[in-house]
Amino acid sequence: MPTEAPSGETPDLSFLRQRFPLLMVDKVLSWEKGKELRILKNISANDVHFPGHFPGYPVFPGVLTIECFAQAASILIRLTEGSFVEGVFDAIGSVMDFRFLKPILPGDRLEVHMVMTKTVGLNRMFEGRGYVAGEEVATGKFLIGKMKMP
Amino acid sequence: MDSVQIKSKIKEVVGGMFDMEPGTVPDSKPFTQMAKYDSMRALEFLAKLENEFNVTIDPDQLANMATVEKSAQVIEGYLHAH
Numbered sequence: 001m002p003t004e005a006p007s008g009e010t011p012d013l014s015f016l017r018q019r020f021p022l023l024m025v026d027k028v029l030s031w032e033k034g035k036e037l038r039i040l041k042n043i044s045a046n047d048v049h050f051p052g053h054f055p056g057y058p059v060f061p062g063v064l065t066i067e068c069f070a071q072a073a074s075i076l077i078r079l080t081e082g083s084f085v086e087g088v089f090d091a092i093g094s095v096m097d098f099r100f101l102k103p104i105l106p107g108d109r110l111e112v113h114m115v116m117t118k119t120v121g122l123n124r125m126f127e128g129r130g131y132v133a134g135e136e137v138a139t140g141k142f143l144i145g146k147m148k149m150p
Numbered sequence: 151m152d153s154v155q156i157k158s159k160i161k162e163v164v165g166g167m168f169d170m171e172p173g174t175v176p177d178s179k180p181f182t183q184m185a186k187y188d189s190m191r192a193l194e195f196l197a198k199l200e201n202e203f204n205v206t207i208d209p210d211q212l213a214n215m216a217t218v219e220k221s222a223q224v225i226e227g228y229l230h231a232h
Contacts, residue, residue, distance in 0.1 A: 093193075096194075096198075118196065120192055123193045124193075125196075125197060143193050143194055143197070145190045
């Protein structure tokens with residue numbers, strides 16, 4: 001069974017290299033090492049991209065939904081591996097079959113569920129699903145590998 | 151699906167991954183000798199084959215899937231097991 005994150009606590013996410021405004025995970029809801037993880041991303045009307053995407057009709061950009069899924073996968077990898085090599089981070093190798101099912105709007109609470117389905121060496125495959133208010137809004141498969149950052 | 155059809159579909163997958171015409175993908179040249187082939191592409195190859203043939207492939211099988219011909223044998227085994 002997934003481990004429920006204690007209320008008000010979340011794993012140390014400082015290993016993520018992303019920072020504002022590209023940090024796409026607000027909270028880890030639950031996880032099971034090597035298997036699955038659920039995260040929460042609150043979509044705020046104050047987010048910097050909404051004035052331009054789109055004027056008068058703010059929609060959460062699809063590329064950021066993909067980024068949100070990828071960061072969730074990265075967290076599960078870190079929790080699974082339990083170690084961190086300085087200068088090496090997880091990077092998207094491939095995004096497959098990604099489908100946007102409903103627009104994600106300001107005020108939505110996006111819950112992302114990532115399942116680790118395969119591992120080959122240091123590369124891992126994931127299947128992800130995003131939900132708003134229990135309704136599926138996006139799905140996709142990811143390959144995540146390692147990349148060196150100078 | 152016979153082995154010729156399986157090989158043909160695998161060549162479509164490989165062709166799509168490496169920008170090659172499926173007809174020019176060799177039967178027995180190891181993927182590792184193809185430009186841009188690495189462990190990430192190997193995992194992508196597995197994922198695409200799973201979609202194409204609607205099977206779940208054990209990653210350990212990658213060692214037996216070094217070429218189109220060998221991959222076809224593995225896929226044939228999965229298809230016959232169902």
